[in-house]
């Protein structure tokens with residue numbers, strides 16, 4: 428399963444990507460917002476390359492389950508620059524409910540941020556989730572994670588509210604914001620156009636190359 432808009436490509440993870448995943452997983456922001464943590468919000472140790480291989484093996488099993496059931500729970504894509512083939516991040520389906528509601532998440536390696544990869548990946552993944560039958564797609568974002576809020580907005584998601592004290596990080600409760608997209612409404616919001624507008628707003632020298 429490969430998705431692309433000509434600038435960004437999403438494809439399943441391969442074991443060869445394990446080192447990239449392990450290095451990215453050591454980034455404090457990815458550990459904070461994507462990594463697993465215990466019930467008091469203390470993060471689990473960073474992934475070794477061997478741990479990352481096990482995560483990728485699990486993704487492969489989730490893809491096989493998708494082929495059998497049509498439900499992509501736990502299916503994850505590596506995000507690459509299409510032209511360069513450079514690995515830049517991850518996006519994946521955290522959950523698919525029995526009511527066909529999908530939740531997904533994403534991260535971008537620190538040195539690839541600010542180039543639009545996350546927004547483009549979120550748009551590609553959302554379109555694919557609707558294509559495979561999602562009735563609603565949502566994201567949860569810890570309040571204060573402004574970079575991620577900007578991705579959700581650029582990708583055409585609607586802010587639905589804040590669940591107070593819904594999360595915990597290092598012993599302190601934190602608020603969690605909800606963003607969602609519904610198929611018809613999302614198509615009318617035209618997130619692709621939003622992305623192009625974001626690109627135009629940036630001075631040419633600031634723009635990353637894909």
Ligand SMILES: CC(C)(COP(=O)(O)OP(=O)(O)OC[C@H]1O[C@@H](n2cnc3c(N)ncnc32)[C@H](O)[C@@H]1OP(=O)(O)O)[C@@H](O)C(=O)NCCC(=O)NCCS
Pocket residue numbers: 456457460461532533534535536539540541542543544545546547567568569572574575578581622623625626629634635
């Ligand atoms: C959240 C996160 C994925 C956002 O990454 P990002 O690189 O800021 O987001 P994008 O890839 O959409 O890039 C956006 C920037 O690129 C610019 N850009 C350039 N070309 C663009 C394009 N074609 N489309 C959209 N934006 C583009 C935008 O204007 C924006 O720049 P600005 O920040 O100066 O306004 C990243 O900060 C991250 O991985 N954080 C840690 C983990 C995390 O928080 N995950 C999310 C959990 S909910």
